[in-house]
Amino acid sequence: MxxxxxxxxxxxxxxxxxxxxxxxxxxxxxxxxxxxxxxxxxxxxxxxxxxxxxxxxxxxxxxxxxxxxxxxxxxxxxxxxxxxxxxxxxxxxxxxxxxxxxxxxxxxxxxxxxxxxxxxxxxxxxxxxxxxxxxxxxxxxxxxxxxxxxxxxxxxxxxxxxxxxxxxxxxxxxxxxxxxxxxxxxxxxxxxxxxxxxxxxxxxxxxxxxxxxxxxxxxxxxxxxxxxxxxxxxxxxxxxxxxxxxxxxxxxxxxxxxxxxxxxxxxxxxxxxxxxxxxxxxxxxxxxxxxxxxxxxxxxxxxxxxxxxxxxxxxxxxxxxxxxVASAAPPVRALPDGGAALVLDKVRLMKEQHTVLNCFSLCVNQGERVAITGRSGVGKSTLAEAIAGLVEPVAGQVRSIPLAFMTQNTVILEDSLAANLRMAAPDATDKSLWRLLEAVELQDRFSAEKDGLETWLGTAGRRLSGGEARRVALARVLLTPAKLLVLDEPFTGVDPARRERIARAVEP
Amino acid sequence: MSESATSGRLDQKRVRDWLSQLAAPARPMIRGTVAWGMAAGALTIAQMGLLAWIIHQAVVESVEVSELTVPFMALLAVLLARALCQGLQARYAAVSSRRIRNSLRRSFTRRLHAAGPVALGTESPATLAREWLDHVDALHGYFARFLPQMLLAGLVPLMILMVVFWLDWLAGVFLLLAAPLIPLFMALVGMGAEKLNQQHFRTISRLSGQFLDRIRALTTLQLFAADRRAADLLQERSDAYRRITMKTLRLAFLSSAVLEFFSSVAIAVIAIYIGFGLLGYIHFGPADSLTLFSGLLVLMLAPEFFQPLRLLAQHYHDRAAALGAAAELLDRLEDLPDKAVQKHENVRNADPGAGIVLDQVSAGFYPGQPVFSELFLTLESGSVTALTGPSGGGKSTLLHLLAGFLKPDQGEVRIFGLAPGEVRFGWLGQQPFLVHGTWADNLRLTTPDASDVAIETALRQLGLGGLIDERPEGINSPVSESGAGLSGGQGRRLSLARILVANYDLILMDEPTAGLDPDSEVYVIEALHKLAVQGKTLVFSTHQPALLTLADHILSVSGRGQVLDTSRGGRHYE
Structure with a gap:
């Protein structure tokens, strides 16, 4: 009772x-x-x-x-x-x-x-x-x-x-x-x-x-x-x-x-x-x-x-x-020294009881861009999740400035397009939303909708294709003020020509 | 709008017809439920009669309490019998609903098997499982409560009406005035309840949907530090939904208020009529012959007259829930073919020397778009055949044809002289198939009589020995202690171990080494080699050079439905 x-x-x-x-x-x-x-x-x-x-x-x-x-x-x-x-x-x-x-x-x-x-x-x-x-x-x-x-x-x-x-x-x-x-x-x-x-x-x-x-x-x-x-x-x-x-x-x-x-x-x-x-x-x-x-x-x-x-x-x-059940608060992440944006120090990561990375160190400076490649299943996502703080390393330490993370799964709320984007920045103006939509080549798609930014997304609303949803998620993560972005397969479902164009458009 | 309303009604009728078809075999039990309900109703009348008679005897006829022992005893007996009838009514209802649901599940399972893995491949197993389990159970209230109560709501009031007419026909007329209203009540209650249900379910499902959606997205919300705002929004939205819902409900609840109103007013009118009649103020009709007995009895029966209707109104949500689930179930069952599954569980005598023959086979997934037309192909027993070709070229279709998961539109497939599916064979799909349980459970799933030694040997052959040596219970230890599961490669090896244990003559494999880690790949190739040496007939699709060297024939399956034997200088099959 x-x-x-x-x-x-x-x-x-x-x-x-x-x-x-x-x-x-x-x-x-x-x-x-x-x-x-x-x-x-x-x-x-x-x-x-x-x-x-x-x-x-x-x-x-x-x-x-x-x-x-x-x-x-x-x-x-x-x-x-x-x-x-x-x-x-x-x-x-x-x-x-x-x-x-x-x-x-x-x-x-x-x-x-x-x-x-x-x-x-x-x-x-x-x-x-x-x-x-x-x-x-x-x-x-x-x-x-x-x-x-x-x-x-x-x-x-x-x-x-x-x-x-x-x-x-x-x-x-x-x-x-x-x-x-x-x-x-x-x-x-x-x-x-x-x-x-x-x-x-x-x-x-x-x-x-x-x-x-x-x-x-x-x-x-x-x-x-x-x-x-x-x-x-x-x-x-x-x-x-x-x-x-x-x-x-x-x-x-x-x-x-x-x-x-x-x-x-x-x-x-x-x-x-x-x-x-x-x-x-x-x-x-x-x-x-x-x-x-x-x-x-x-x-x-x-x-x-x-x-x-x-x-x-x-x-x-x-x-x-x-x-x-109360759970321990997440450890507060330390800031990296000097001009670094991200430091991984002898990190060991496990997934389903298998070690995916051992004694892994990495230093990324501000303004630097690092691509992580490898066969599927080797642990790229686990590494990204560890950087984002979703996975705790078994050993070692991760230090970073505040970051925004685009997960491998595309998560679209059943809500308006604007609400889905403003999740990242509640005070963003309509103009900045449109600018980002233009960058990910979705401006035409949504200006054709009669509700514009208020177009309802998700199962109850307008269905997006996998590639479109991915681009909405990309726009969302770009909207954050964070200086460090971690993107896990940002272009899944997006055709190569468009990838090129978008990659150029979002160039800082 | 009106068109969709008509089709909605038609649809509902179709669903109701189907439900009554389902109920047919359990009809005697449902009649039993109604019979016990009727008996309980009759005993209720007897109970009220005895109460009124005892009061009349003691108050009007001044009979001593001690002389009323017999009617008191009779009253106790009636009460006991009534409780018994109510209990039995519930028992019969539970049994009939259980039988109906069991037989529905049987036919559902039959149809799933007849459809086969390829046709079901596009459906999410979780959805099918929900339909099989939850939707079928959602029919319970309809068969156990609503359907019998539908009859009882007509029969019991009729019984009471007859008694009241016999006691005092004018009081009977008061109730009768309500009686033609009963169908109206039912319609009102139905409409009200329907509306209530629709609105209520819509609100709940919207609320739950929003809640579910936010929980699903919680990690993302937290990553953007938007979780607090999401909670506020959830609160705001649900308040808005509540206000809208309440507006509709104000009307929907009126229908139940009407029922309440009629039953209250009927009691009040009857009480006042009887009171004035007893005082001798009413000089027409049967009022002169009213006694305390008949007056009290009529009064006590009046609420019972409306009680079955109120119960029916309560059971209306059972009906709504059942109709919703039944509509989905019916759609699903109509999609699935209803043909008998081949009983190849009693194996007929296959002739392993006869090889595999595809004779003028045309097949495809969509009518009019054949992947193969009039394909003729023979594979000798004991041969190893690799299927290569571009993805989408028909390698899987060919494998599915051989397996019997896909029926040819034309022509015939013979496996060792029998139809596909009449011979047991090994199937290795791309998705590892594990059941929750021990290593031995997983292997005995397809080979129940495999010995412990055979199981352990098969697992060791595929390099899984290390995983079972770690555990004290060996092959009787659970495959995954934590539920985290095996890696993809280990899962594939486990599936292959299942085939090794079973000793099949024919083994079909869809890309047996695709996406495997190098370790697993070596074990799988080695196992296939061993099977080939043992003289098994192997057919697999692959791009892997190491596997191609294993093959006696390499068939190139191209996108235009052509099959080319590249290993023998380009012999053509069409």
Whole structure:
């Protein structure tokens, strides 16, 4: 449960909204309960009066107060529900963005060297799934049990006041058991299954990807069918476990409802004894069981989220491990001596447990240009990443003036062209942006777009070819005020003639 | 606009038809789900009836509590039975959904295999895996909850209506007035929920998209020290999305408010009608014969009349999620061929002497653009054939034809007298294929009965002995302890070790030495040499001189679909 603590703390940064939302839910629930209970009270009272009148006995009943009450509850339930849904939906969307912005800030505080330069898409989708699980925390796991408890106490107070201690103990005893079953039991009974389901699914997912990657080899060897059958077996096993945890959850829900209904019967049974001793009037006798029956609505909202609580906690644990663990700040890079821009001193670099460079030294003076060549896979990118500070050398030291780095992967944000460029220099003028676009031969391309600099890029917007994206990234890195530029394959996907022209154009 | 709306509807109908086709085999279980739901509904009526009857007996007829033991016991029995029915309903629902999903996955897998590695090559395995795993599971709520509830939302209110009519037809009329509204409610709830879902999902996916995008680009953002600004922007954008979404939701939520309104008003109207009827103020209709029993029962049944509809509204998001996933699944399955996979797992008797024959073969990836037309080619058993030629000239296509991954448009390919794919063979692709597991797991994947000794020998032959000697568990140690994996060259050698262990008669290889470090290259060439000496039939594409010397024939595969045997003085195959 501790795993959820930071997230609950995040929720309670908006205590006002949570409280208002809770109150709206409370009003709606009380209206529902009140509508049924007051109607029962009214029908019983009128039935008795009707019998007296039919027997010729003078009797009267105030029709306006209960009638008005019934109408009021009918209206307040409708309006309450509408407002509650609207307000709480707004709250959920706010919490959603709170959680994401918070997580983003947490992640961005970690130095890049502690993270892979490009997170794998599997890591990302796992992470996004986990984050999604936290969204429902308030509306599903925090508010309903608190409201159920509050309403139980309210009805308990009425029972104690009107019906006495025995009825109170009986009804509240059953309801408390119901509350515990719907929350604690629902959680505990499915905790292990729900907690390990995601891990099993992840494992199966990588098996499926392996199967597809190796389909040629498997089919050649005549093993694809059997290997596929194994995947189907694992999938069926996971589905079976999920189905049985769903079924268990449903049994818990039906037991919860049974306990609420037993509390209804208990209220009626103990009330009848009091009624026959003339300690309670008939309308009040009917009011209590109907009020308890009305509690069913909020009780029935509890078991489902609580039987998935194990999975929610597991998701929170994974997120906490990835985002909340404080990591050491990156070492502050020393400046090189004299006129040097970059000094590598007996550097040893490792990649995937292989040494790619050992005892490597290099000194680059300001204004100097150095090309690093070599076969693919020998470690050019690792060296560039080490210079940029994305990779820590195992031994030796890197000293440099502030630098800008163009990574091998082209990263274009889903945002406007201007925003993508201004990432490097927030205060750059439109004119300087156009000048750089001209240098990388993209000016014509974007002046033809009707949105110009505001052209939206990325999957949702205008698709760029690989070469165009590369040139945007190049323009971006050229925009920085840094005096040292590290470019990892700056011209990937750009044709040779254009390379020449651009290289000349960006000449300092 | 209207055209796209119509096609959208048509599309949705197509998806729904497909879903009901999927549900067909599990129909009895779904009927069972509905039957248990109906039973629970009937027991709810019984429960309310007993409650009202006990109250009537005690209050109006002044019967002692002690004499009401039997109805109380009956009430407890009804409550227990109702809980039982609800539990069973959920169990049946879970089982039916599980069966449907399992059988869908089976047919999905069948189609993936029928399509083969070449056709699937353009798809990202992660996307296919997500469809296979997550999209199929997204159908769960539809089959387990929405579909049965759709029926129950019609049947249970009908049952309640009949009881209320029997008790007091005027109260029944009040509910009946709401009854013709039920289809309207459903439509309203549907429309509202649909809108809500669309809007909600769009906002969430935009938000998630932005978040995802920024996290993906985090390193770049940090390099430009732009991460703080990005966080502020994320906040700003999500606030803007929220405001837009809330505007739409104000309307969308109205539909659920209408349902709430009708159920509240129905209860209030019925309560007041019954109250006045009991007082004797109403002199028409059946109001005279109202009793406390019938009055209370009608009142308690009124909320239950609307309950199934409210549940249906709750399950509407299951439907939306399922339809979205189903549309993508259906598109995917229609793209994949549905033909039986050749059952070459029970090997028929091949005749290794028959060699390899391509008889008048025309083939290509796109219709009308054949890479080869009417190619005739024979390769003797036990020969080593190298395919050379410019990239894109058709070397891979030829290999895929021999492997059976690509079916010829015309003509016939015979491998040792059988169709390709009916004979087991070794395939060495460019991408190393590793599974998470031990060295032995990786080799036994294609040769399950390989002995430990054979596995170790094969690994040592390819110079991987050093990697297994480092570990105390030897070949039973994981290939990559840290998950970092092997280098490309080591991966290729592992794949080749798989072929050595299996003892195939035919081995097809796509550029077996391309992009390898010199160390790996030596091991691979040596292993191929050994295979050639053993009399295996080898076909590989290559540019490597060392490999070309190994070959008995060198076929030059040119871009115009011509195959030239350069090793025998330019014999032509066309």
């Amino acid at each position: 501790n795993e959820l603590r930071p997230w609950l703390a995040l929720l309670f940064r908006r205590p006002g909204r949570l409280l208002n939302g809770g109150l709206l839910m409370l009003v709606t629930l009380i209206s529902g309960i009140g509508l049924l209970a007051l109607s029962g009270w009214f029908i019983t009272a009128t039935a008795l009066t009707g019998l007296l009148l039919a027997a010729g006995v003078q009797a009267s009943i105030n029709l306006y107060v209960p009638g008005g009450g019934i109408r009021l509850f009918a209206v307040s339930r409708t309006i309450g529900r509408y407002l509650e849904r609207l307000y709480n939906h707004d709250t959920v969307l706010r919490l959603l963005s709170d959680i994401r912005v918070f997580l983003f800030r947490q992640l961005s505080e970690k130095p890049a060297a502690h993270r892979a330069a490009q997170p794998s898409s599997r890591w990302l989708s796992r992470f996004i799934n986990d984050v999604d699980q936290l969204d429902a925390l308030y509306l599903r796991l925090v508010a309903p049990p608190l409201l159920a408890l509050l309403l139980t106490m309210l009805i308990g107070a009425v029972a104690l006041w009107v019906f006495g201690a025995f009825t109170f103990l009986l009804v509240c005893g059953l309801l408390t058991v119901g509350l515990l079953v719907a929350t604690l039991l629902a959680w505990r009974i499915n905790r292990q299954r729900a907690g390990r389901e995601d891990a099993q699914r992840d494992q199966l997912r990588s098996h499926i990807i392996e199967h597809l990657d190796g389909l040629a080899e498997l089919q050649a060897a005549g093993r694809a069918g059997r290997h596929g059958a194994r995947l189907l077996r694992i999938a069926s096993q996971i589905t079976r476990e999920r189905a049985s945890s769903d079924t268990t959850g449903a049994w818990v829900a039906s037991i919860t409802q049974l306990l609420v209904n037993l509390a209804v019967v208990a209220a009626l049974w103990s009330g009848l004894a009091l009624f026959q001793q003339d300690q309670v009037s008939a309308p009040l006798l009917v009011l209590l069981p109907l009020a308890v029956m009305g509690l069913g609505e909020i009780y029935s909202a509890l078991p489902e989220p609580f039987s998935r609580l194990g999975a929610t906690i597991a998701a929170a644990r994974r997120i906490n491990e990835q985002c909340l």
